[in-house]
Amino acid sequence: MSENAEDNAVSIPAQSDGTQAATSATATLTKDAGAGEILLKVTGLQKHFPIKKGLFQRQVGAVRAVDGIDFEVRAGETLGVVGESGCGKSTMGRLITRLLEPTAGTVEFEGKDITHLGVGGMRPMRRDVQMIFQDPYSSLNPRHTIGTIVGAPFKLQGVTPEGGIKKEVQRLLSVVGLNPEHYNRYPHEFSGGQRQRIGIARALALNPKLVVADEPVSALDVSIQAQVVNLLDDLQEELGLTYVIIAHDLSVVRHVSDRIAVMYLGKIVELADRESLYKAPMHPYTKALMSAVPIPDPKRKNAKSERILLKGDVPSPISPPSGCRFHTRCWKATEICRTTEPPLLELKPGQRVACHHPENFEDQAPQDTVLLTAAKEAAELVADEVLAESAATSAAVAAEVAEIAEAAEAAETAEETPAAAESADKTAAAAETADETAEAEAAPASPSAENSSEPEGEGKK
Ligand SMILES: Nc1ncnc2c1ncn2[C@@H]1O[C@H](COP(=O)(O)OP(=O)(O)OP(=O)(O)O)[C@@H](O)[C@H]1O
Ligand code: SF4
Ligand SMILES: [Mg+2]
Numbered sequence: 001m002s003e004n005a006e007d008n009a010v011s012i013p014a015q016s017d018g019t020q021a022a023t024s025a026t027a028t029l030t031k032d033a034g035a036g037e038i039l040l041k042v043t044g045l046q047k048h049f050p051i052k053k054g055l056f057q058r059q060v061g062a063v064r065a066v067d068g069i070d071f072e073v074r075a076g077e078t079l080g081v082v083g084e085s086g087c088g089k090s091t092m093g094r095l096i097t098r099l100l101e102p103t104a105g106t107v108e109f110e111g112k113d114i115t116h117l118g119v120g121g122m123r124p125m126r127r128d129v130q131m132i133f134q135d136p137y138s139s140l141n142p143r144h145t146i147g148t149i150v151g152a153p154f155k156l157q158g159v160t161p162e163g164g165i166k167k168e169v170q171r172l173l174s175v176v177g178l179n180p181e182h183y184n185r186y187p188h189e190f191s192g193g194q195r196q197r198i199g200i201a202r203a204l205a206l207n208p209k210l211v212v213a214d215e216p217v218s219a220l221d222v223s224i225q226a227q228v229v230n231l232l233d234d235l236q237e238e239l240g241l242t243y244v245i246i247a248h249d250l251s252v253v254r255h256v257s258d259r260i261a262v263m264y265l266g267k268i269v270e271l272a273d274r275e276s277l278y279k280a281p282m283h284p285y286t287k288a289l290m291s292a293v294p295i296p297d298p299k300r301k302n303a304k305s306e307r308i309l310l311k312g313d314v315p316s317p318i319s320p321p322s323g324c325r326f327h328t329r330c331w332k333a334t335e336i337c338r339t340t341e342p343p344l345l346e347l348k349p350g351q352r353v354a355c356h357h358p359e360n361f362e363d364q365a366p367q368d369t370v371l372l373t374a375a376k377e378a379a380e381l382v383a384d385e386v387l388a389e390s391a392a393t394s395a396a397v398a399a400e401v402a403e404i405a406e407a408a409e410a411a412e413t414a415e416e417t418p419a420a421a422e423s424a425d426k427t428a429a430a431a432e433t434a435d436e437t438a439e440a441e442a443a444p445a446s447p448s449a450e451n452s453s454e455p456e457g458e459g460k461k
Contacts, residue, residue: 080253
């Protein structure tokens with residue numbers, strides 16, 4: 001890790017030298033943000049916006065925009081966050097950049113609890129965590145020149161870069177692919193893609209460690225989207241940045257993310273590395289989101305017919321559905337889904353999912369197989385191929401798990417009684433653990449049979 005930390009330090013150019021503060025910021029980065037180490041950790045994070053009514057503005061309810069989420073972001077990685085409109089992505093982004101005060105939970109940055117830091121306490125942090133906003137049209141002040149906009153962070157932090165602010169701003173403009181000579185122009189003289197580049201230059205001004213990009217390309221033409229996403233990708237490599245990139249569908253984040261968090265109604269329902277998520281999504285909602293992304297793969301000719309259409313709109317975050325919040329739209333929902341909230345569990349290495357009947361896995365509650373009426377209606381919108389494939393994988397994984405369990409059980413019994421040992425031998429081939437035991441059984445059964453499963457035990461004999 002320490003080696004990585006050194007590499008990281010080398011790859012980050014000192015942009016804002018010339019002041020003590022800037023030098024110490026670079027030093028902190030060298031010391032603290034080794035690649036792969038946890039940079040940001042979020043625990044039980046909540047944001048409930050109160051709904052007030054009447055003359056006395058009494059609180060009558062709350063919008064549960066973010067309702068208890070846990071995740072971490074490692075230095076140098078890109079975490080993609082996806083989910084439908086209104087699921088709380090922007091609120092989450094504003095919470096982790098501390099632009100919003102959380103209702104509950106904690107946000108730690110480089111191991112330091114920053115959840116309730118005031119303006120003064122947050123000042124040094126503001127250099128390290130920057131945000132790129134969704135709309136490049138409204139996020140740039142139309143009355144300010146590009147030079148003033150990109151140079152503003154230096155003024156706010158009281159930092160004078162080496163060579164002066166103008167020179168540094170021009171350098172930043174060329175880093176993001178803009179003409180440095182356009183320093184004195186106004187935002188309206190630029191296209192959407194160029195404006196977003198200006199927003200990126202502003203975010204990079206203070207050499208941040210973490211950049212939270214809230215739908216950085218959704219306001220742009222598709223042709224420009226790829227350019228901006230590629231720019232973000234290149235900058236990450238060059239400057240050793242860590243990203244949280246928010247998007248409403250998977251097409252934007254699929255190429256740039258190392259890990260992806262899928263949000264639904266204020267909760268993270270699945271969090272996994274990109275490969276696992278694309279190869280075998282486990283939450284039905286992830287599967288639905290993924291089926292909506294067109295994949296240019298000639299081998300998947302039938303991809304269109306496998307699209308999963310979701311029933312109705314996202315329910316209101318003011319009174320989210322009981323149990324699993326997705327149960328009103330899920331084609332697999334059973335009674336337990338309506339009554340019990342599934343926790344986010346690591347069901348496969350690096351893949352956390354909150355579901356009672358996950359896809360590509362054995363059914364978590366096989367005894368509970370009666371579908372809710374809503375689920376039957378939802379299932380009508382799902383292609384038969386998808387339902388059949390999901391049932392087949394679920395059955396295959398369940399059979400595999402049962403086989404392994406059976407073999408392990410037989411092996412255990414074999415250790416206890418020599419008679420059972422023979423039958424264990426037959427079943428053992430199915431499981432690796434049982435393989436070892438089967439070898440051990442080749443030795444004559446004796447009162448010391450317990451030791452025989454251990455290689456050392458065999459050696460002693
Ligand atoms: N300041 C606020 N006051 C009250 N409710 C809010 C506030 N900000 C957001 N909300 C509500 O919180 C919920 C989540 O909003 P948020 O903007 O985080 O969603 P989102 O996932 O970013 O959506 P989109 O994809 O449309 O940007 C929404 O129901 C929204 O109406
Ligand atoms: S199967 Fe149940 S727990 Fe899983 S997503 Fe559907 S409704 Fe939620
Ligand atoms: Mg948003």
